[in-house]
Amino acid sequence: MSRILFLFLLLLNLAPAQTAYLRLKTSAAWQVALNDRTMEIRGDTLLNLPAGEYRMLARPNGWQYWQNPIHREFLQLHPGDTTRVEFPLQRQTLLNTLPGDAFVRVGDSLQGKTPLVLNFSGQLLVSLSKTGFTRQEILLDGSQPQVLIRLEASSAALDKTNNFWRKHRRPLLLVATVSSNWLAFYLKRQADQAYDAYQQSGKINDMNREYELSQTLDGVSNVFLGISTASMLGFFYTIYQD
Secondary structure (H helix, E strand, O other): OOOHHHHHHHHHHHHHOOOOEEEEEOOOOOEEEEEEEEEEEEOOOEEEEEEEEEEEEEOOOOOOOOOOEEEOOOEOOOOOOOOEEOOEEEEEEEEEOOOOOOOOEEEEEEEOOOOEEEEEEOEEEEEEEEOOOOEEEEOOHHHHHHEEOOOEEEEEHHHHHHHHHHHHHHHHHHHHHHHHHEEEEEEHHHHHHHHHHHHHHHHHHHHHHHHHHHHHHHHHHHHHHHHHHHHHHHHHHHHHHO
16 A cells, blocks of 8 residues: 555656746846746746746846845746736936935825935836925936936025024124124234244244244134124114114
């Protein structure tokens, strides 16, 4: 009895597996993984496979991100039947914004933040949003491998900045006037001390160093004096304007 069972199992293993057909249609070269088998296909390809279940992953040949396949599908191939799968033409675009870290959505689905690589077929309508900036919609057609979008500040953010300036402009201008005036006179005193050290020094290197320091401090002092004058004029202008 055991010999008969052994012979039956042997004949069963030697019997040809039932064949199923998988027809793959592509517009370019693709890499396809069926379970543990990887192959490259072009155009219309007919595969003869044993019937059964298959996990299929596919991406265009040379696609940068193989760990994120474009096509993913579970197939049930039946004996004698032909299963057809068509891969559309895929596009890849690197989307970036200025400033970055903008949210990217396709419909209601959040895709991530910029910079972001998007894989799609045909055209893709995406929306970009970031706090303080106007929401924008961009139609990608894959004609450009990289797209940079400049975000525009929202009117609410601009109004907030303008309101802050209107509310605090006088104190800010007054502080700028006083602080820059004090710095101008302080640096002027330091410049005078450096010039006195230049006149009293008997060494050439010390004389050159003190003279250059006095000239630098004197120039910076004049800059702060100009800032103080401009701030004071701005302060009086806001009083006149109101």
